[in-house]
Amino acid sequence: MHADHFGYIAFGQDELYALGALFSALRLLHYCPNASIKVLTDRPDIFHGYPIETMELTPRRMEETSFGGRYKFGIKAAGTIELLKRCDRLFVMDTDIYPAGDISKCFDRISPSRSIMWRREGRAPRPFRSLDGKGIALDGRILTGTETMWASAVLGIHRDNVSRLVHAYTTVEQMIGIVRAHTPEQFCIGIALSSDGRKISRHKLPLRNYTTKGKKLFARQRIKSFFDANGHLSVNQQIDNASNYRVSRTPADLWDQRHIWSFGWADRLLRRKVRR
Structure with a gap:
């Protein structure tokens, strides 16, 4: 069936x-x-x-x-x-x-x-x-x-x-x-x-x-931490805890990731100026 x-x-x-x-x-x-x-x-x-x-x-x-x-x-x-x-x-x-x-x-x-x-x-x-x-x-x-x-x-x-x-x-x-x-x-x-x-x-x-670079880096760290902290709990407890668990970034998280920020339009503009 x-x-x-x-x-x-x-x-x-x-x-x-x-x-x-x-x-x-x-x-x-x-x-x-x-x-x-x-x-x-x-x-x-x-x-x-x-x-x-x-x-x-x-x-x-x-x-x-x-x-x-x-x-x-x-x-x-x-x-x-x-x-x-x-x-x-x-x-x-x-x-x-x-x-x-x-x-x-x-x-x-x-x-x-x-x-x-x-x-x-x-x-x-x-x-x-x-x-x-x-x-x-x-x-x-x-x-x-x-x-x-x-x-x-x-x-x-x-x-x-x-x-x-x-x-x-x-x-x-x-x-x-x-x-x-x-x-x-x-x-x-x-x-x-x-x-x-x-x-x-x-x-x-x-x-x-969390498909983009910054989202993925943050979410993967959070997911690993989730299972480190919750993996020993019952399935029902894990389901409940996962429902309230955040893997998206706050403004503070975004700021902490500023070293990986990428501005594609600015990079392209800079390359054009260099070629000239």
Whole structure:
């Protein structure tokens, strides 16, 4: 019997990817106590004892799904397919995304003809222009690199679209060495889920993230401290404590990080002046 599941894919030498997924799952269980959660991971021991089902990601499987180590985000794309095969509707989140409210209504917006992604980013960035003239096709459509890009920090998808994800995954492999970017996975998924009358909508859910450099540095330190202080407590206590635990920065935290501030526009202006 299939059902609706939330999912995470957590892998890598740094255990904080797995701890990030666990922290997000604890928050999810606070807001959605009946949530069914599956995690595909190479560190299943981290999730032991929690109401979370794990699927082990072996080194051999990671090697295979990353196309021999050539593209690590292939693991994410292939892992999403594996999770989706085990449910009717799947809502999968990156490990640096966490709920700030009840997100269970996401499943009401997922159907064979409608999917959810993080946001529409507009025309694909310049590195994808190298696809033009290469004859690479996805679902019969020749790619030019000017297609719309969707961010895949979250993905809500119906099981009927497994074949679409498979097509996207196989197309990603063809792009290795042609597109010098780390985003072919989300590029291909967005195209596959928006063709033949299918639609993608932005998530519009109470979700927060720590995807940028400063946010990530601060949040990862806080998450490690959370489990150092709470890991010995009962699961229910951890769920309750995670719901009130802050991983976002205050103005004082931002000031403390001033040594890593970066002003991209100022750097670009300075480089232009130097060239002159």
